Amino acid sequence: MNMSVVRTTEDLRRTIALWRIEGAKIALVPTMGALHQGHLSLVDTALQRADRVIVSIFVNPRQLNDPADFAAYPRSENRDAQLLRDAGAHVAYCPPDDEIYPETFSTRISVAGVSDGLCGAHRPSHFDGVATVVTKLLLQTQADYAYFGEKDFQQLQVIRRLVTDLGISTRIMACPTVREADGLAMSSRNKRLSKEERATAPALSQILFQTARGLSAEADVAHTLERARKELKMSGFRKIEYLELCGEHDLRPLRDVSRPARLLAAVWLGDTRLIDNVQVLGRS
Ligand code: AMP
Numbered sequence: 001m002n003m004s005v006v007r008t009t010e011d012l013r014r015t016i017a018l019w020r021i022e023g024a025k026i027a028l029v030p031t032m033g034a035l036h037q038g039h040l041s042l043v044d045t046a047l048q049r050a051d052r053v054i055v056s057i058f059v060n061p062r063q064l065n066d067p068a069d070f071a072a073y074p075r076s077e078n079r080d081a082q083l084l085r086d087a088g089a090h091v092a093y094c095p096p097d098d099e100i101y102p103e104t105f106s107t108r109i110s111v112a113g114v115s116d117g118l119c120g121a122h123r124p125s126h127f128d129g130v131a132t133v134v135t136k137l138l139l140q141t142q143a144d145y146a147y148f149g150e151k152d153f154q155q156l157q158v159i160r161r162l163v164t165d166l167g168i169s170t171r172i173m174a175c176p177t178v179r180e181a182d183g184l185a186m187s188s189r190n191k192r193l194s195k196e197e198r199a200t201a202p203a204l205s206q207i208l209f210q211t212a213r214g215l216s217a218e219a220d221v222a223h224t225l226e227r228a229r230k231e232l233k234m235s236g237f238r239k240i241e242y243l244e245l246c247g248e249h250d251l252r253p254l255r256d257v258s259r260p261a262r263l264l265a266a267v268w269l270g271d272t273r274l275i276d277n278v279q280v281l282g283r284s
Contacts, residue, residue, distance in 0.1 A: 003085045005092045009140055012054075012093055016141060024051035028143035028170070030134055033057040034074035034188035035083050038178040042147040043087045045175050050145055055084050056093040056137055058100060062129030074191050093141075100136060109135045111165070114157045114251050118264055119275065122241050127158050134159055138170050146170050151177040151185050153262060153277045157251055177276070179205065185276045197269040203235035204267055204276050212263050212280045221245055221255055232267060241266035241273070245280065257282050 006012050019026060027050035029042045039055075046053045057080055064070040077094060084092050108128050115127035138146060148156045160172050178186050183205040184198075193201060211228040218224055225243055232240050244253055248260035257280055264277040 001090060003081070003089055003092060005081055005094055007094055007096065008099055009095070012091070012140060015091060016054075019052050022051075025144045026050055026141065027053045027145040027147060027173075028137060028141045029053065029055045029089075029147045030137050031055060031057055032059045032073065032188065033080050034076055034191070035080045036178075036186045036188065038149055038151060038186035040083060040087050041178050042149060042175050043084065043089050045173070046145065046147045047088055049173075052090045053088075054091040054093050054141055054143065055089045056095075058093075058095055058133065058137075060100075060129055060133045061097065062101070062132060063126050065123055065125055065129075072192070074188055093137075100133060108132055109162060111158045111161050114154070114161050117251060117253070118154050118242055118244060118246070119266060120154065122266065127155070130155055131158055131162050135162060135166070135168070138163070138168050143170050145173050147173045147175055149175050149177060150277070151187070152275070153264060154251060157249065183209070185274075187274070189272055189274070192272045193269060197272065200236040200269060201274060204232070204237065204265065204274055205278070207231050207235065208263055208265060208276055208278045212278045215245060215257055215261070215263065216281045216283060221257070232265075237267040237269060239268040241268065243267075248279075 006015060027046035029046055031039050043053060043055060059073050059075060061070050064073060081092050109131040110128045111131050120127050148159060150156060156174055163170060163172055180186060182202040184202045185205060207228055211224060214224045215221060229240055229243055243265040245261055245263050246252060247254055248262050254261050261280040262277050263280050266273060266275045
């Protein structure tokens with residue numbers, strides 16, 4: 001089956017209605033494009049479970065609060081469409097801005113609690129933008145499954161919360177973070193790194209993994225996190241937005257590893273913000 005590029009809700013509905021008549025199970029993979037192996041791993045996993053896979057490509061202005069960030073966000077629709085065709089996706093849904101946000105658009109989905117800390121504390125209204133667009137995409141596609149990466153761990157928990165709260169029947173599926181050979185989490189933003197910054201970037205995941213091991217073994221969480229912050233600084237990350245140990249589901253800060261935990265960080269290299277997170281195993 002050839003992949004089609006769909007731009008309007010009407011065309012999307014028509015395609016989905018035909019699939020429903022066939023009894024097909026439908027998966028959605030929401031993205032902002034500039035696709036890499038991390039995105040494609042979601043598509044591959046979706047294809048294993050669903051009969052039809054829709055990949056949305058929409059650079060969402062409401063989640064990129066800084067207009068300069070929105071303008072600078074990499075866009076490569078033709079290349080993305082070819083990658084999706086090769087991967088076996090069925091529809092690339094690439095709506096223009098006014099298809100998602102017509103002039104009269106007035107609704108905002110806001111998820112309290114899990115959105116508040118970490119990225120939410122540093123990027124006002126970011127998760128409202130994410131929650132609003134993902135809700136719209138889930139309702140437009142009525143997907144049976146939707147696939148998200150653990151790379152954006154807080155986003156994943158925000159979406160899990162909203163589908164539960166709003167009674168949306170789509171099953172939210174999480175996929176592990178795909179990394180470069182040197183450990184750097186793949187991200188569309190990595191393209192913006194200079195050669196020197198790219199050489200520094202893998203230290204983030206190295207320090208996170210090493211700190212996670214330390215937290216599983218040592219008693220003092222505050223001390224271990226402080227040491228990790230120093231190591232990040234020494235490695236060349238001049239600005240550390242946050243480095244926190246949090247409960248895996250509620251993302252509340254933890255003082256010990258007595259329940260499933262995640263170590264999450266956001267740092268800056270020049271003008272580029274990098275985020276990453278790793279699981280922290282409890283002490284046995
Ligand atoms: P984005 O295009 O950055 O909005 O990401 C779209 C989806 O791909 C989100 O669910 C991300 O969590 C996921 N994603 C991005 N990078 C990776 C990665 N390196 N590994 C796994 N999933 C990823």
